[in-house]
Amino acid sequence: MDYSNIKERMEKTINVYAEKLAEVRAGRANPAILNKVKIDYYGTPTPINQVAGVSVPEARLIVIQPWDMSILKEIEKAILTSDIGINPNNDGKVIRLAFPELTEERRKELVKDIKKMAEEAKVAVRAVRRDGIEQAKADQKEGNITEDELKQAETEIQKITDKNIEEIDKILENKEKEIMSV
Numbered sequence: 001m002d003y004s005n006i007k008e009r010m011e012k013t014i015n016v017y018a019e020k021l022a023e024v025r026a027g028r029a030n031p032a033i034l035n036k037v038k039i040d041y042y043g044t045p046t047p048i049n050q051v052a053g054v055s056v057p058e059a060r061l062i063v064i065q066p067w068d069m070s071i072l073k074e075i076e077k078a079i080l081t082s083d084i085g086i087n088p089n090n091d092g093k094v095i096r097l098a099f100p101e102l103t104e105e106r107r108k109e110l111v112k113d114i115k116k117m118a119e120e121a122k123v124a125v126r127a128v129r130r131d132g133i134e135q136a137k138a139d140q141k142e143g144n145i146t147e148d149e150l151k152q153a154e155t156e157i158q159k160i161t162d163k164n165i166e167e168i169d170k171i172l173e174n175k176e177k178e179i180m181s182v
């Protein structure tokens with residue numbers, strides 16, 4: 001039985017989870033928080049990093065320097081209307097995003113949120129496992145594989161699932177440390 005489809009789907013789930021975590025504001029300035037913020041650039045929704053230089057000169061500061069100064073106000077407006085929760089500081093040349101210090105309460109709230117995200121990712125991985133096992137059972141019913149091969153497939157799919165859930169736990173643990181140690 002070919003397990004590449006199952007592995008691929010589980011890896012995609014983990015990648016989506018990792019991308020979601022990158023957007024969680026952990027007190028440190030992370031340019032990934034701007035990934036979902038788009039501006040209207042000549043009629044096209046465009047990510048900020050495609051129309052401006054985005055840098056992190058300090059741990060709690062992101063500086064956005066547009067290549068075309070005429071879109072400075074547009075970038076500022078997009079950040080204000082987004083849900084990142086940071087007010088942009090526009091000095092006419094660049095936009096600065098200063099990240100406030102996280103309170104202990106907010107850190108615990110963030111950890112709870114990322115644990116929920118991790119659980120959702122695990123549920124998605126388990127759904128892929130279920131689909132894989134159902135496919136193997138269907139193959140066995142059709143006579144394409146034997147009962148022993150079905151058991152072997154179930155064991156292999158479970159190993160793949162365990163490895164991916166372990167990976168999710170590792171990513172969660174690292175993000176949790178990052179949030180609590182800022």
